Amino acid sequence: MQGIKDFFSNIWAAIYDWILNDLEIRIDVIIDYFPLFMKGTLYTLGISISAIVIGCILGLFIAFGRLSPYSIIRLPFVWYITFFRGTPLLVQIFIIYLGVAPLFISGAGTTKAVISAIIALSLNSAAYLAEIYRAGIQSIDKGQIEAGRSLGMNKVQTMWYIVLPQSIKRMIPPFGNEFITLVKDSSLASAIAAPEILYWARAVNTRFFITWEPFILISLIYLFITLSLTYLLNYIERRWNIDDNR
């Protein structure tokens, strides 16, 4: 028994030795840069949450435009969705940072990069979220709308009190997918030097020529954010289902 115990503790000692000495993990750099990674995390969260909020509001507006029975109103929204879903997000970020933002913000500061990133991500996610809203709204039985209208409710009241509350439950899973994609896509903002976490990982990588430490660290941070988001959305979905079966 003692022999087996010794055998395993020797293996562990060898692994520790290998990690600390042979791999030369630069814990010290990570510790030095930890405050900047935390700041980067705040930027990642700030950009993502802003884009989620703006995208949800804008997306609902686009979905209603897309659902208009009049093709003159509908067409611009169809084009909007086609453009933002059909071109790379990175290209959209560059267009907004290099083309649109200079019209309103002078210089090349952090503020301009962060605002550009938020705008590009909001506009992009709004296109995807609009399609999720549309699918959710269209999935509700037409009889529900007829019942609302036959009681004298106008289109807006019927949408607000009857259709949307029922369709939101069906929208939660695809919304969750879109939010997680959005958090990960916020890393593209590093291309325009917005100081989010990928930006700091690359900074550490080029300065100290170490790869594993910064990229494993930010992978863990991304995982933490996306897993928390998944947990939150699962919780919300469960709550809505419980509500429905009362």
Add this chain to the structure above:
Amino acid sequence: MITVNNLKKSFGDNEVLKDINLQVNPQEVVVIIGPSGSGKSTCLRCMNLLESVTEGEILIEGVNITDKNANINEIRTEVGMVFQQFNLFPHKSVLENITLAPIKVRKWSRQQAEEKALDLLEKVNLLEKANEYPNSLSGGQKQRVAIARALAMEPKIMLFDEPTSALDPEMVGEVLDVMKQLAKEGMTMVVVTHEMGFAREVGDRVIFMDEGYIVEENVPEKLFDFPSHERTKSFLSKIL
């Protein structure tokens, strides 16, 4: 109370209603019967503009609802509708289903709307279900709630679109009883149904429709016992 003049309705090239003329008087119960595809449901749905009208006019209490300037939401508050598939709001309790429109459209206070709703639930014998959700009700109970929901707006006219067709046979009676009671109280009703017993017992007038036309209309005793048209005869011989 309702006057329909030269009503025509097409879905694309398919003409479903071809020149419908009819009149519904106050406190009258008019029953529309006919084979499926005859246009009877479409005709009923036109009466509160759930279907747009292709040609002709519909007057409700003298107001032309087919006029472009007509305030359709206001007209619909006076015309209650009960659907084959109930169309209760599944995310709202029975009580909320009934109070929603009076609060949002009639601008009643919650208390006033709830008092009215409880009165109506007592009337349809479902007072104990006030706080249940539609999913936990049987078909017959759902349809009675749907009738209460329409009545909560205090409409002057009630339209019934095959209200018992989606029900199990043993639940048809409880819904028809509520409708009979309503007719007895003097509600103006237009009922599309396959329940010939109900038509005979409660209807003041029965209209037989086929292929988009009103073929024959008469008091129930005459229409059922002495139909004058061949098509009415062959329809009645198949179902009676």
